[in-house]
Amino acid sequence: MNETIVTTPSELEIRVERTFDAPREHVFSVWTDPQLIPEWWGDGTVVEEMDVRPGGTWRFRTAYGVVEGEFREVEAPERLVQTFQNHLQTLEFEDLGERTKLTQTMRFASTEERxxxxxxxVEEGAKGGFARVDSVLQKLATRR
Incomplete structure (x- = not known):
């Protein structure tokens, strides 16, 4: 089982790390393919917009309301930087051959927000979400 590690490397950041048993291109696609996102976001998520390019926007409707942001950097399949409600989120996808290490860094405006x-x-949410990502990656492995 791959462990999810959550740390607070600075007063303004939360870092979540997890290794997935799938190639980097597959893991990156789970975060950027509008058909795959509802499979792991859960809660009846509907992707209303997903323009994966610098300056492009994304918008999801969930059971809890609307979540939206803007892509600041897109370097497929290595890195995504996007705004995410109350923080800036950087996702780095490290190629480990048939495995991928994801490092997700959330940077907040204040320690209080963090x-x-x-x-x-965050830890429980990440673990639950990543378990669903594992399921999506297993399906992708059989499709491709």
Whole structure:
């Protein structure tokens, strides 16, 4: 089982690390393909917009409301930088051959915002979401 590691490397950041048993291109596509996102975001997520390019926007409707942001950097399949509600999110996809290490860094405007996000259960949310990502990656492996 691949472990999800959550740390706070600075007063303004939360970092989540996880290795997936899939090639980097597949893992990157799970974060950028509008047909795959609802499979792991859950909660009846509908992708209303997904323009994966610098300056492009994304918008999801979930059971809890709308989540939206803008892509700042897109370097497929290595890196995504996007705004995400109350923080800037950087996703780095490290190629380990048939495996991929994901490093997700969330940078907040204040320590209070970071701490509030931690209290809402980042670790549990990441573990649940990544378990669903594993399922999507297994399906991709059989399709491609």
């Amino acid at each position: 701490d509030t996000t931690m209290q809402y259960g």
